[in-house]
Amino acid sequence: MLNPVSTPNYSDRIGFAQLTRRAFEGGDLHPLREHLLARIAEGTAEAGEGLDLSLVAQLLGEKEAGLVIQTEVLSFHQLFRTPCGLPKPRLRVLALAADIDMGGNTPIEFLLEGSDIELLTLYVIKGIGLPETLPDHDIAIVVASDSEECRETLAVIEQAAPSWPRPLLNRPDLIGNLDRDKLYRLLAGISGLDIPVTAHATRAQFSELLEGKIACADITGELRFPMIVRPRGTHAGVGLAKIDDAAALAAYLIERQEQDFFVARFVDYASADGLYRKYRLAMVDGKPYACHMAIADRWDIWYLNAYMAFSEEKRAEEAVFMIDFDSGFAARHRSALDEMSKRVGLDYFIVDCAENRDGELLVFEADNTAVVHNMDPPSVFPYKPPQMRKIFAAFTAMLSRHAEMGHKAGEESAA
Structure with a gap:
């Protein structure tokens, strides 16, 4: 049972958004790294500085070193503050995170940039769990991902969720449904939505397929060549390949050492001009927003x-997509998007999708940790800042709405 909230014992940090922006804009992070290392060597570093050093290391390509630093810091301190721009914040949000690499938690700092909302991040650590007394907050949101490394964190939060003293968004029991091999089951049968079956396949099964002992359909009913294969647990296209035939599969297995893979049928979603168009949408409080459109x-x-x-x-085409989104893409797929949002059930998540040749919404994946940011230079992408601000405003409005509902419920129960 969670005890009432208390005054938070947090450590300040620069945080994900500011450091990532510096790296994205070509800033040199080495001087900051040396400064933080010197602070640690002197024994004067705060926990937040240690966590910043972890992120700097990851941004410089030193992922393993960064994660070692992060785990060490989190072993003795779990609560961190990313200050907002105002001396007196309107809302305080508590993000519940996991000890994972920088892409494994929702990058919520970007969504709150420039707002009057203060962010506290509580890392829920294996063997430590939640504190007996939670830090004071108006609303909480789970930012840990659906990855296997976050399972224990999600389980701890899920156990505590029924007695959480404030509104809790992106409930942990729903995040697990975003797994590649679960999402298609969740979204199956939605009219106007196409999502290929994503199945788990082992190296042994692939070997049997190459030897003619089993057929593609024995792995999953709709599977055939060409197929999409990726190692299980990888992201950002690592190991992702289109396999056209048995010879290509044999060559792929020589290159990869993994034992477990995800496999799905390939959908040729090229437009009439031969180019592929892939869209990223943010689903905020049940409403879709355009994040970007990639054409290649x-x-x-x-x-x-x-x-x-x-x-x-x-x-120019991406600008039109964003400007006309509500009356164009979102209108065409309104019923499919509405039903998907209901079934996923999360307050905030991201969808990567396209349109198949029948005009249906082709869903590739959904997750709660993809980066939605406003870092692209306005001189090149003048249409993006207004769109990003629209998403950020929707996100903060969602937080405010739920926080207000929570306060009203608290007042009614006290009365």
């Missing part, structure tokens, strides 16, 4: 490899 001549698109900054024509 390759099926395995993410925004960086679409090179949008180098094509005025592509950017």
Whole structure:
């Protein structure tokens, strides 16, 4: 049973958004790293500085070193503050995070940038769990991901959720449904929505397939060549490949050492002009918002490899997509998006999707940790800042609405 909230014992940090922005804009993080290392060597570093050093190391490509530092810091301190710009915040949000790499928790700092909301992040650590007395907050949100490394964190929060003293968003029992091999089951049968079955396949099964002992359909009914394969547990396109035939599968297995994979049928979603268009949407309080549109001549698109900054024509199309989103894309897929939002049940999540050749919403994945940011240079992407501010405003309005409902419920129960 959780005790009533108390005055928080937090440590301040620069935080994810500011440090990532410095790196994104080409700033040199080495001087900051040396300064933080010197503070640690002198024994004068605060816990928040240790966590900043962990993130700096990861941003400099030293992931393992950064995670070692993070785990060491979190072993003795779990609560951190990212200050807002105002001396007296309107709301205090408590984010419940896991000890994982910098992409494993919702980057909520970007969503709160420039707002009058203060962010406290509480890391729920294996063997430590939640504190007996929670830090004072108006609303809480689970930011840990659906990855296997976060399972214990989510389980601890889920156990405490029924007695949480404030509104709790993105409830932990729903986050696990975003797993690649669970999401398609959750979304199956939605009219106007296409999501390929994503199945777990082992190296042994692939070997049997190559030997002719089993067929593709024995792994999952709709599977055939060409297929999409990726190692289980990887993200950001690591190990992702389109496998056209048995020879390509054999070559892929020589390159990869993993034993477990995800496999799905390949959907050729190229438009009539031969280009592929992939969309990222933010679902905030049940409503879709456009995050970006990537256009490329390759099926395995993410925004960086679409090179949008180098094509005025592509950017013009993305601008129209954003400006006309409510009356265009969102209107075309309203019923599918509404039903998906209901089934997922999360207050905030991200969808990567496209349109198949039948005009249906083709869903690739959904998660709660994809980065939604306002770092792109306005000189190149003048249409993005207004759109990002719209998403941030919707997110903060959602927090305010739930916090107000929580306060009213508390007043009624006290009366």
